[in-house]
Amino acid sequence: MASLLRILRFTRSLTPLYVAIIVASVLTAVANLTVPFIIGRATDSVASAVGGQVATGDAVRTVLWLAAALLAVELATTVVSNVGGWFGDVMSNRLRTILSVRYYDKLLHLPQRWFDTELTGTIVARLNRSIAEISQFAKMMSNSFATMLITTAAVLGISAYYFWPLAVLLIVVFPIYVWLTSLTSVKWQRLEGEKNSQVDIASGRFAEVIGQIRVVKSFVRERGELADFSRRFRSTDGTTRAQSTHWHSMDVLRRAVLNLIFFGVYAIIFTRTVQGHFTLGEMVLLIQLMSMARQPVESMSWVIDASQRAIAGSKDYFRVMETEVDPRTAAMLAARDEEREQRTPGSAAVGTLEMAPGAPVLAFREVDFAYEDGEDVLHAIDFAVERGEKVALVGESGGGKSTIVNLLLGLYEPREGRVEVGGADTEQLPLDALRSRIGVVFQDASLFSGTIAENIAYGRPGASEEEVADAARRANADTFIRRFPGGYEQLIGERGLKLSGGQRQRIAVARAILKDAPVLVLDEATSALDTKAERQVQKGLDELMEGRTSLIIAHRLSTIASVDRIITLEDGRIDEIGTPAELASSGGIYAELLALQDAGQTKRLARFGITG
Incomplete structure (x- = not known):
């Protein structure tokens, strides 16, 4: 129940809708309660x-008026209940919207470490299941709970007025039924959690497989993936059987107790009518009232069933919502909330990043880093990059090059040491300010479904069509873009699957060019291009790097030769730092690469991600 109350507090902006639904429920309950009195009066008139x-003749006129009153009540009930239902539908949808948007907002600002341990499909499945169960329960309760509560209270009062033992039996049945139902809850919730876990894992794998369907097909893994998917869902069959057996066994006990108590209720009513204490009309009235009282009791099982699903869903939901964000993200969100009222729709609040006089643009100061609780993958990394300098990172695959980029972007925090930008510790900088000053082209050209123009303008949503086209021209993408039937408005599919690897990479380069950030990071940015396309894009990159501070993860030795300095990495440690000319004769990693290239040792070069 605490979880459900938390949902209400979480969505207090819906209070006007809650009130409207309750008012409609009260009116519906009052109207329903008049029906037994009308029918009871009609029964007495007929008798x-x-x-x-x-x-x-008098009796006919009376029953016709009573029939008309019954019609009016039924029509009023129909109208009011549908008005309440409309408010319930609106409330349910707004609730789903609020919960979904806040969940998405939370996910967007969770630390990268959190995503490293979660399957994307599982996150989506949890969102859909949790919010659907919560919103469905809220809609059901808002449309029926108030009516059930009012009806029950009124029936107790009326029963006590006619004969107090009837009210006593009704008062007894409710707590007994709720208590018996509550005995079911603990085991039911545990089994529901087990079932949800299997479904979420299967759904997560499903999304992962669909996203990489070409890999699945190329390795002929369709049967294996289907078998694993089926196994997880079939495992829920046994859980469901145990869950259902437990639930329905308890339901037999609950209903048996309910039937026994209502046997006593009806026996009292019939006996007192035969003895002349109740008229036929009063008997009919009381029987109908007992039926109205019985409905909420019998509904208790599915109400509690729905509530248990909602509680289980809300636990998953709030488990994510309670995950701590990076303190820098928390500060950024607080600033965003403060400025939201003052900004125009669609604009972004970006913090400021001041450069300390004489400080390097970026620097790593004795940085150690480990993923989770594993061994350090970076050891005492210490270097600085001055304004306008181009620095390349060279080393074996897995040597820590991309990890350095991740630390620079604030995706992770060092275990020891400091990462500085403009002389300031990045752990003290607003993340939006830090990342807005860094343009990145990753090895994997991560594009989104939508148009080519939308992807190029991703970092600057307000860019003009000419600015988008200019960035594309500088990245050597304009020509192939205009060949598409839709040009810049061409839809490219999920992750840009309708484009070739080289085309995707050139759009990613254009995106970085348009962002026009003072610091540029190229994480093997031309790795997906052939030699001809690389030369074409490299010209745009050279222009982009002019006057900017650039950090380059090298892919080809031709790219490395044009930088100001090279930092070689070995086993997560800096091996050498120097100009290409200096390192060419030092006998270190770079000199080895040059020698391997001259000897045509392509396999050994590939160890460093170098293609010559």
């Missing part, structure tokens, strides 16, 4: 006419 106590 009086049949017994000769009232003239037939």
Whole structure:
């Protein structure tokens, strides 16, 4: 229940809708309660006419008026309940929107480490399941709970008025039924959690497989993936059987107790009617009231069933919402909230990044780093890059080059040491300010579904068409873009799958060019291009790097030769730092690469991610 109350507090902006639904529920309950009285009065009128106590004509007029009153009540109930249902639908959708947007907002600002341990598909499955269960329960409860509560209270009061033992039996049945139902909850929730875990894992794998379907097909893994998917879902069959057996066994006990108590209720009503304490109309009235009281009790099982699903879903939801974000992200979010009222829609609040006089643009100061609790992958990394300098990182695959880029972007924090930008520790800088000053072209040209123009302008959503086209021309992408039927408005599919690898990479380069950040990071930016395309794009990159501070993870020795300095890495440690000319004669890693290239040792070069 605490979880559900937390949802209400979390969505307090929906209070007007909650109130409207409750008002409609109250009116519906009141209208429903008048029906037994009308029918009871009509029964007495008919019995009086049949017994000769009232003239037939008078009785006919009375029952017709009562029938008209019943019609009016039913029509009113129909209108009011549908109005309440409309508010319930709107409330449910807004609730889903609020929960979804906040969940997405949270995910966007969680630290990179959190995503390293989660499957993308599992995150999406959890979102869909949790929020669907919560919103469905909220809609059901808002449309029926108030009505059930009011009806139950009124029935207890009316029953006590006619004969107090009836009210006593009703008062007894509710806590007993709820108690018996609560006995089911602990085991039911545990089994539901087990089932949800298997479904989430299977759904996560499903999304992963669909996203890499070409790999699955090329390795003929369709049957294996299907078998694993089926195994996880089939495992939920056994859990469901145990869950259902437990639930329905308890339901038999609950209903048996309910039937026993209502046997006593009906026995009292019938006996007192035969003894003349109740008229036929009062008997009909009380029987209908008992039926109205029984409905909420019998509904308790599916109400609790839905609530248990919602509670389980809310636990998964809040488990994510309670995950701590990076303190820099928290500060950024607080600043965003403060400035939201003052900004125009679609604009972005970006913090400031001041350069300390004389400080290098970026520097690593004795940095050690480890992923999770593993061994350090970087050891005492110490170097600085001055304004306008081009520095290349060279080393074996897995040597720490991309990890350095990740630290620079604030995706992770050093275990020891400091990463500085403009003389300031990046752990003290607003993340939006830090990342807005760094343009990145990754080895994997990560594009989004949508148009080519949208992908190029991803870092500057307000860029003009001419600015987008200019960036594409400088990245040597304009020509192939204009060959598409839609040109810059061409849809490129999920992750840009409708484009070749080289085309995707050139769009990624254009995106970095358009961002026009003072610091540029090229993480093997031309790795997907053939030699001809690389030369074409490299010209744009050379222009982009002019006057900018650039950090380059080398892919080809031709690129390395044009930089100001080279930093070689071995086993996560800096081996050498110097100009290409200096390192060419030092006998270190770079000199070895040059020798391997001259000897045509392409296999050994590939160890360093170098193609010559």
